[in-house]
Amino acid sequence: MSKLTSVQHVAISDYNYSLPEERIAKHPLEDRSACKLLFLKEHTIEDYHFSDLPQLLSGEALLVRNTSKVIKARIFAEKPSGATIELFCLSPIAPSSFDRALASTEETTWKCLIGNAKRWKDPEQLLTKSITLADGSSVTLTMQRLAVDQVRFSWRGADVTFGTLLELVGELPIPPYLKRETEESDLKDYQTVYAALEGSVAAPTAGLHFTDQLLERITAKGVEIADICLHVGAGTFLPVKSEEIGAHEMHRELCSVSQNAIEAMLRKAGNIVAVGTTSVRTIESLYHLAAALYKGTLTSEELLGVPSVQQWQPYESEAAWPDTQVVLEHLLHTMQQMNIDDLHFFSGLLIAPGYEWHITDALITNFHQPKSTLLLMIAALVGDDWHRVYRHALDNGYRFLSYGDASLLHRQR
Numbered sequence: 001m002s003k004l005t006s007v008q009h010v011a012i013s014d015y016n017y018s019l020p021e022e023r024i025a026k027h028p029l030e031d032r033s034a035c036k037l038l039f040l041k042e043h044t045i046e047d048y049h050f051s052d053l054p055q056l057l058s059g060e061a062l063l064v065r066n067t068s069k070v071i072k073a074r075i076f077a078e079k080p081s082g083a084t085i086e087l088f089c090l091s092p093i094a095p096s097s098f099d100r101a102l103a104s105t106e107e108t109t110w111k112c113l114i115g116n117a118k119r120w121k122d123p124e125q126l127l128t129k130s131i132t133l134a135d136g137s138s139v140t141l142t143m144q145r146l147a148v149d150q151v152r153f154s155w156r157g158a159d160v161t162f163g164t165l166l167e168l169v170g171e172l173p174i175p176p177y178l179k180r181e182t183e184e185s186d187l188k189d190y191q192t193v194y195a196a197l198e199g200s201v202a203a204p205t206a207g208l209h210f211t212d213q214l215l216e217r218i219t220a221k222g223v224e225i226a227d228i229c230l231h232v233g234a235g236t237f238l239p240v241k242s243e244e245i246g247a248h249e250m251h252r253e254l255c256s257v258s259q260n261a262i263e264a265m266l267r268k269a270g271n272i273v274a275v276g277t278t279s280v281r282t283i284e285s286l287y288h289l290a291a292a293l294y295k296g297t298l299t300s301e302e303l304l305g306v307p308s309v310q311q312w313q314p315y316e317s318e319a320a321w322p323d324t325q326v327v328l329e330h331l332l333h334t335m336q337q338m339n340i341d342d343l344h345f346f347s348g349l350l351i352a353p354g355y356e357w358h359i360t361d362a363l364i365t366n367f368h369q370p371k372s373t374l375l376l377m378i379a380a381l382v383g384d385d386w387h388r389v390y391r392h393a394l395d396n397g398y399r400f401l402s403y404g405d406a407s408l409l410h411r412q413r
Helices: 003-008 050-056 098-102 162-169 205-209 212-220 259-267 277-295 324-337 373-382 385-395
Strands: 036-041 044-049 062-066 068-070 074-078 084-094 107-115 127-132 138-147 150-156 197-200 224-230 253-258 272-275 342-347 362-366 406-410
Touching (some): 036 385, 044 050, 050 212, 062 259, 253 277, 277 342, 373 406
Parallel strands (some): 062 272, 068 197, 272 362
Antiparallel strands (some): 084 107
């Protein structure tokens, strides 16, 4: 059986566990770093608090963290009939990049989830919403449904960006499994303290446990930090509905990695700790992009666009993968030659048991939903120890999912 076939036949039922509703944290702790931290290394589990992280990290380690910032992506508009339509902005279509779309000052088109869509079918029927700006003036936001999942937003009369309008009228989207409305506290709690680049519709939640003071203690020990970006899409919450993962289609997410981050990964090879599954997805996708460039299946000119790493790319070849250092050095040299400071690419990568690791040595992460692609990633990292980790967490009062407790898991060698 080929590597690809073997992975595609992985049964999602083997990655299930019973998660009582009361173990899902509805709110974070007041002190982000006071949560519990499960530590796994060489099959041994120990209990700490997240504030103990500096003592658990090697002074030679590199923390790779995702600096994406959650946007207020939900807009509620009312039809003249009184019906409420919810627009959940997922990703920009025109302009196609998050920064340009959020900086638009007249018009932008987005892929959206549309709530109560059956009440808004006619593309000629425009929705409008009046928004009061900081200076007291007002602007009317007009919404037109172009397709099943596409909405054009336009506004006139004020030199204001779409990002500003979202800040004024949008609502921060919190995970559906919290089963509550967004609260004022979420505006702060559901962002990492280092969030910088707007574009996510869900937080990279492993990073929520860090405080500025804890980061200072970590860097004082000598630990380096490399910033990357992956804009988290709503697909991160999609359950695996098929019996085998071969029938599951992964969502694509936009990533960016700088020359500086690649240089840091080269310096710290063997000591790379990813903060969150989004950071793992980014840096492992980076390897496969670099390997494709090294092998000639991706041209240097294609790096100037936005290349993609496909879902099954890591499993399609039976040949040995090229050395990580070699391919990253080749990628870095190519970026330098072509004056590419930040490499932008899409990732549809699925990391499941059978995956061959290339960059990630350890992972800081929360506890994930049963039968999810995130749990598949954990099983790929630590093997059968994932059963012990989750049983220990359930038996010892750990809180689960986005606002829950954390773990530091070292890759099984």
